[in-house]
Every structure is written in C-alpha cells, then in structure tokens.
Amino acid sequence: xxxxxxxxxxxxxxxxxxxxxxxxxxxxxxxxxxxxxxxxxxxxxxxxxxxxxxxxxxxxxxxxxxxxxxxxxxxxxxxxxxxxxxxxxxxxxxxxxxxxxxxxxxxxxxxxxxxxxxxxxxxxxxxxxxxxxxxxxxxxxxxxxxxxxxxxxxxxxxxxxxxxxxxxxxxxxxxxxxxxxxxxxxxxxxxxxxxxxxxxxxxxxxxxxxxxxxxxxxxxxxxxxxxxxxxxxxxxxxxxxxxxxxxxxxxxxxxxxxxxxxxxxxxxxxxxxxxxxxxxxxxxxxxxxxxxxxxxxxxxxxxxxxxxxxxxxxxxxxxxxxxxxxxxxxxxxxxxxxxxxxxxxxxxxxxxxxxxxxxxxxxxxxxxxxxxxxxxxxxxxxxxxxxxxxxxxxxxxxxxxxxxxxxxxxxxxxxxxxxxxxxxxxxxxxxxxxxxxxxxxxxxxxxxx
Amino acid sequence: xxxxxxxxxxxxxxxxxxxxxxxxxxxxxxxxxxxxxxxxxxxxxxxxxxxxxxxxxxxxxxxxxxxxxxxxxxxxxxxxxxxxxxxxxxxxxxxxxxxxxxxxxxxxxxxxxxxxxxxxxxxxxxxxxxxxxxxxxxxxxxxxxxxxxxxxxxxxxxxxxxxxxxxxxxxxxxxxxxxxxxxxxxxxxxxxxxxxxxxxxxxxxxxxxxxxxxxxxxxxxxxxxxxxxxxxxxxxxxxxxxxxxxxxxxxxxxxxxxxxxxxxxxxxxxxxxxxxxxxxxxxxxxxxxxxxxxxxxxxxxxxxxxxxxxxxxxxxxxxxxxxxxxxxxxxxxxxxxxxxxxxxxxxxxxxxxxxxxxxxxxxxxxxxxxxxxxxxxxxxxxxxxxxxxxxxxxxxxxxxxxxxxxxxxxxxxxxxxxxxxxxxxxxxxxxxxxxxxxxxxxxxxxxxx
Numbered sequence: 001x002x003x004x005x006x007x008x009x010x011x012x013x014x015x016x017x018x019x020x021x022x023x024x025x026x027x028x029x030x031x032x033x034x035x036x037x038x039x040x041x042x043x044x045x046x047x048x049x050x051x052x053x054x055x056x057x058x059x060x061x062x063x064x065x066x067x068x069x070x071x072x073x074x075x076x077x078x079x080x081x082x083x084x085x086x087x088x089x090x091x092x093x094x095x096x097x098x099x100x101x102x103x104x105x106x107x108x109x110x111x112x113x114x115x116x117x118x119x120x121x122x123x124x125x126x127x128x129x130x131x132x133x134x135x136x137x138x139x140x141x142x143x144x145x146x147x148x149x150x151x152x153x154x155x156x157x158x159x160x161x162x163x164x165x166x167x168x169x170x171x172x173x174x175x176x177x178x179x180x181x182x183x184x185x186x187x188x189x190x191x192x193x194x195x196x197x198x199x200x201x202x203x204x205x206x207x208x209x210x211x212x213x214x215x216x217x218x219x220x221x222x223x224x225x226x227x228x229x230x231x232x233x234x235x236x237x238x239x240x241x242x243x244x245x246x247x248x249x250x251x252x253x254x255x256x257x258x259x260x261x262x263x264x265x266x267x268x269x270x271x272x273x274x275x276x277x278x279x280x281x282x283x284x285x286x287x288x289x290x291x292x293x294x295x296x297x298x299x300x301x302x303x304x305x306x307x308x309x310x311x312x313x314x315x316x317x318x319x320x321x322x323x324x325x326x327x328x329x330x331x332x333x334x335x336x337x338x339x340x341x342x343x344x345x346x347x348x349x350x351x352x353x354x355x356x357x358x359x360x361x362x363x364x365x366x367x368x369x370x371x372x373x374x375x376x377x378x379x380x381x382x383x384x385x386x387x388x389x390x391x392x393x394x395x396x397x398x399x400x401x402x403x404x405x406x407x408x409x410x411x412x413x414x415x416x417x418x419x420x421x422x423x424x425x426x427x428x429x430x431x432x433x434x435x436x437x438x439x440x441x442x443x444x445x446x447x448x449x
Numbered sequence: 450x451x452x453x454x455x456x457x458x459x460x461x462x463x464x465x466x467x468x469x470x471x472x473x474x475x476x477x478x479x480x481x482x483x484x485x486x487x488x489x490x491x492x493x494x495x496x497x498x499x500x501x502x503x504x505x506x507x508x509x510x511x512x513x514x515x516x517x518x519x520x521x522x523x524x525x526x527x528x529x530x531x532x533x534x535x536x537x538x539x540x541x542x543x544x545x546x547x548x549x550x551x552x553x554x555x556x557x558x559x560x561x562x563x564x565x566x567x568x569x570x571x572x573x574x575x576x577x578x579x580x581x582x583x584x585x586x587x588x589x590x591x592x593x594x595x596x597x598x599x600x601x602x603x604x605x606x607x608x609x610x611x612x613x614x615x616x617x618x619x620x621x622x623x624x625x626x627x628x629x630x631x632x633x634x635x636x637x638x639x640x641x642x643x644x645x646x647x648x649x650x651x652x653x654x655x656x657x658x659x660x661x662x663x664x665x666x667x668x669x670x671x672x673x674x675x676x677x678x679x680x681x682x683x684x685x686x687x688x689x690x691x692x693x694x695x696x697x698x699x700x701x702x703x704x705x706x707x708x709x710x711x712x713x714x715x716x717x718x719x720x721x722x723x724x725x726x727x728x729x730x731x732x733x734x735x736x737x738x739x740x741x742x743x744x745x746x747x748x749x750x751x752x753x754x755x756x757x758x759x760x761x762x763x764x765x766x767x768x769x770x771x772x773x774x775x776x777x778x779x780x781x782x783x784x785x786x787x788x789x790x791x792x793x794x795x796x797x798x799x800x801x802x803x804x805x806x807x808x809x810x811x812x813x814x815x816x817x818x819x820x821x822x823x824x825x826x827x828x829x830x831x832x833x834x835x836x837x838x839x840x841x842x843x844x845x846x847x848x849x850x851x852x853x854x855x856x857x858x859x860x861x862x863x864x865x866x867x868x869x870x871x872x873x874x875x876x877x878x879x880x881x882x883x884x885x886x887x888x889x890x891x892x893x894x895x896x897x898x
Contacts (some may be wrong), residue, residue, distance in 0.1 A: 085838070086845040090780075092790040123835035145500035290849070292790035319849035320836055325774070331539075332738035333782070341541040341741035387573035387769055389534070389881050390888040396535040400739070400768035405854035432838050439839040 071131025073357030080117030157196025207447025264294030309357030520580025522806030525760025529566030606645025711742030758806030
C-alpha cells in the first residue's frame, strides 16, 4: 500500500502444473506475479531477462526440486469439527450423528468452540497445501474470524436447518443472520458465502423455497448434503414418495448455483438431469467410505460433463483435512467403481481438487488454476524425497505418491503463509494447546456407550 | 559383544500400543529391552525404580508425545520396483504388466537394479515405520544385500515362474538358487525366505508340485498372488475348467504355510476352505483399487477366523510403500464393501499391519507385537502435531489421521535406524541419486504409447 510500485514475485519451480488451460506440465517456466495477481507464465529465461530489466525490486522464488500447483480447494468441510477428530469412529452416519456428534454439539457449540476448532483446522490446511475451504458450520462469524487470522480464503455456509440449534432457532433466524454476514463482508476479497441447507432430511420445503429465492436474489451458491446414503433416499421415498433429488428439482434447486455434496446414490436419469441443469457435485470419498455411505460414481459424472470438486468433509468423519490423501483416494476408488483402471486419472483428481472446487463455488475467475488474471494462490511441493523418487510424471507423483507433509510453501494472494515447511504468521503451539483445552469437556459431553 | 553385561533400553512412550496379547492402549507404562529383546512391560514408575537399582547403564528413551507401536510388517511388496514408481499409471493389471512393466524388466533387470531399487525402498520403509518386509522379486540376493545394509528385517521370496526371466531360466533353476540362498542365510537372525510362485497363470502344475514338496521339506511359507482379478479367475475356468484356488487346493497348496495375496474374488465356500486349511490372506487394498482389480472381502475373512496381513505391493502399482496409508485404506474400504461402518476398525487395521503379517510368515514368535520374549522392533509416532490433535483414541489417531511422516523413531532388534526423524546409518542423498541414475534408462526401455 505504501509503495507506488507493485510488489513483483517470480516463482520458478522445477515443474509448473497450471491445471488450466491445458492438462500439462511445464518445465523451465516461471510465474510472474504482481500485487498478488498472476500476470504471466513465461519461459524461465524470459522471466530472468524481465527481472534484470525491471526498475523495481523483484522477489525471485526459486523452487528447484518442487512442483508448483494451484492452491488446493477443500470444497466441503466442517472445519471446527476438528475438535472432535477421532471422538467416535467405525459407526454409520445416523448413529454417528444422532448418538455422538449432535449430543456433543448441543452442549458445546458456541463462538469459542468454532473459532478454536477452525484455527486448528486452518493450521492443518495451510500445512497441507489447502488455500481455500468451503465451510459449512454453525457460528460462521467465528470461523470467518479464524480464517481471516490464518490468511486463508474461505467460502462460508449459512447453515439452514429446521430444528433449533445453538446458532439459530429456525431457518428464518439463520437466513437473517446470513444476510447480515453477507453484507458485512461484501467487500472482503477472500471471504465468500453459500447458503447451506444441511440436508433434505433436516430441511422442509418452506425453508428450501426461501433458500432458493435468496440464492437467486443474492446470487449465492447453495451448498447441501444430498443423497449421502441409500438410507436417506429410501426413507424419503417411503415417507414422501419422492427421491430427495427429485424434490430439490421440483423446488428449483437443481441449477448452476447448486453444489450437491456426497451423491452416492444416483440413477442414470439423475445424472442426466444434473448435467442439463449445470449442477455441481462435491465428492468426499473418505467420508463416504468411513461411514459406509457408498460410492459416488465420479467417472460417470465426469463423462456426463458435470463439474466435480473434492472435499475432505469434517475431521470428525475423515479424520483429517488432507487434500492429498483425498485426491489419492478419489483416483483410487473411482477405478473399481467404474470397473476401469483408467477412470479418474491423477490429472483428473488434481483438477477436481483445484479448478473443480473453484468452479463449483463460482470462484474460477479468481482461483483454481495458475493462469494470468487469477490470484496467486500457490503451493510448492518438494518432490526430492525418497518417497517421491524417481519422478516420471510429476502429477502422478503428487497424487499417488506424495504426502501433504512435502508441501513446503503456501501463498494466498501472493502472501506466504508457509515457507520451507514453517508457518509464517501463526503460533502452532498456542493453537494446539487451545484446541486441546476442549478435549476433556468434549469427552465428558459425549454420551456413554 | 564386548560387554559382559546386557545392553538395557527402556522405552517410555505416552501411549504404549502392544497390539497383543490384548487390544489395548497403556499409558504410564514402559518397555524394558535387554540386548534387543523385550523383557517386560512395566508401569513407568517401576521401570524407573529398576533403572535406578541397575548396576549397569540403562538407556532411558523418553517419548513424551508419542505412540509406541510394533514395527510395521509390509507383508507384500516388490521393493526394487520403486525404481518404476509412477512409470505407468491408470492402467489395468494385464496391460500394465504386459505392455509396460515386463518389457522394462526384460531389459533392465539385474543385480544392480534390484540392489539400488531395494535401497530406495528401504529408505522409504524406515522413514515410514516399516521394520519388516516380505519381498517378492528377482535377484533376491541383491535385495538381501540392501536390506542387510539398511538394518531391516526381511522375508525374501524365491520367485518361481515358468517363463525364462533374467534371474532364472526355469523353475528348476529358481528353486536351486533358492536352496542355496536358504542355506547361505540360515543363521542370520533377520533374513527369512518364502517360496514365491508368481501366480496361478504363470506357474504350471509341475512347478507348483515342486514348490509344495520343497515347502514341506524346508518348512518354508509359500507367498503367491492368487485371485487378484476376475479376469484371472474367468480365464482359468475357461481354459482349465477350474478356479485357481481349487487348483491350488488340489495340489495341496492350501495350508497353514500358504500366504495368498490379493484375493479379490472369493466365494463363501472358498472362504470356508481357507479357514479350515489355515491359509493366510495378504491384503493389498491400494494396489487392488489402482489396478481396478476389485475388493478383498476382509471383514468376511476376519469373521471366518482367517489370518489377514497387509502389504503395499510394489511402488510401481501403489505408488508408495506407505503402511500408514495402507492401514487407513484397509479400514476405510472394508466398510462399504461389508456395508457396515463398523467393519475393520482402526484396531483391526493396526493388527493386520503388524501381527497379522508376522503370523502369515511364521514370525509371530519374534515380532508383530510388543510382548516379552519378542524382538524390539519398535516404532515411535509423534502425535503432537496439528493433524493429530486432539487425541481421543490413539489407535484411531494412528490409523485415520496420522501420516507416516510423523514416525520419529524406528528400532529393529533394539538398534535405532531412525531417531528424531533422521536416518542413523544411511546416506539418503547418495541412495536417491543412485536410484535416479536409473530413470533415463528405464524411461528409454519403456515401449512407446
């Protein structure tokens, strides 16, 4: 701000993986960034010449053994639930929710819980190369505060649920609070919103209609758990004679602003309808496996031209926020599900974890790929370790071999959050200690058995 | 050797996870080790008293934020194939083998390839908490040399395959070389052998009969890929009118020395037969997913009382040797396959990755759990990181949240191979550089397309 000239950074990785416009790997190239915005992808020699010709100081960032990728977009999470990581495992979705998670949330939820849990999640996300999260949780104002402190980019769901909860007495209150939040943060460059009706089985038609109207008026995405389990679909059919997706369609909630999460139960006709309406699917494979929810038919969705993003879900059901592990799982599980070892290649998995998620939430004009005009949300991954050598195809190496622990550097809007594996602005010890202070209260709030 | 008194070590972790005799987590306990052998599990205070009373020096190893687990047993790998990590991805098994892997192996295989590839694998295994590998590859003498240098424990397969290969002209030569190796290494405490007929479709009845006879005479386990894909079973039925497992049974090769790897195709009757015969199953879930081979019905196997171990397969089809990731995948994938979110708990996954593997190869008198009388093959995992906090159940944390990069210390026979995340005896740079020198020759040996 104080300077009258732009801050210039040049990122010079061994492998530049832009994700778009083409599915390619560039060597001997560099990314030219001015004031946090990508200006050009250049041959490295040309970048060097321009650097030498520049009147202003230029920060040349050498990444000699690294892949540089767009910041990962965790397209579906409940960040604050990191405080309940591993609290209740090896249980099906409804038992897990009704007998473990909801009772604890009923007692514990509040501003501090969400703030402290989201800070813990932010630590994990930064260290793992995630630069954007799409969050869905109560007290979003507390999550925003944490994400702001952390320097990440966030899309925050206004959770709408019929039953009273510690954040809102009813959908009306939730939406009113949501409008206030949207207005308060309208000018912030890294804070976005979605309307987040929890699921078809917790939100009635009246509230869903209000969500649709508000989504239309404010041009907000709708982020919702849909067809997570066969049980959900069967119960809806038995109770209402209608599959949840048909109900959403009837209510006008299949459209290019809708992001349907999980989607393990899909007929061919439903897939065709998703494609026609431009609806997005958010894939959370590890959560679907862990809760025995089923398999999202990702290869069929991609073949139908549907945009698919990737999310970890909350750390209470995953049990991590590791987008590398999620990419690997997405690429692996798609193959037997499609009965095709070529289904969901490493390149497609990386696309889902970056541009797919960005597009789902209408952010693909700003993030999701390393292209001129986009923000410099960038992640460097060191591949010079025994676990990732030799390198034949760095995208395969990233998806099938690399660990998030090889993420060395993370930038959001060109600002370094992690350099050489070290956090730049956060006090890890203090955040962990604060998160840990919730452990005993949570344990005691958990019902016995 | 020079001392007239034993070398005493006391391991004092925050969480001691013995795996056996009981599925438990001990706090405030310590492991007393003398000359590399576990002598006792003691309350920490008692260990402290005994330390103070000891006439000899005692090495007290404090692990204040760590889980201490038995060294992981990678029950199925092809270590040297790490040189081909990521060479050919997103392909089905037979295309991958016939059009990519076998042509490269045909040109490249030899003592140096296997030695250098196994050294790279050893680095990765030590850093990831694996203390024992069951290897199956050509030129086992070169792999033994590498594993010896690395200080790991190894079980080496004598690969038997009908077609000539760079190591053996025919099964007769392979078995003759195998007998020599077994004799040469008979007295080595950390080198064991298996007979390793490659697969039903590459080994005829005559060779399998010799394998069975030799297994009986020398009391050697038989380590074999079996029922890896539906294609394998269908082709066998079409060609010979017999499922491969029925054929092995007819040849006397279902018994308590047989370790059948993969096993994605199993009828109820076959599972019952495996249980009755005491055969072992080695589960490689990531490889099965990546090659779209199918799902091993692990929950049903465990329910039938069959011993199941866990292996990564080679890094050319995984693409890593990460037993943490493999445990996580095994626990996750079992749930939708069994349609039961309680199937294969975190504790069961850890059991497969330790004692299950040890038992399969007849090593459970020596390794696989932290029990008096066993060797001190121990692994410490630091859980004091954002990704693994808070800890409610450390076994859940290890399986569902932890990364192998949190392995801080590794001991084999009480000898430290890794301390504080640093290799004690190996030159990582030199090993990586040597592995990398194979990259261009391998790339050029790969058929185009």
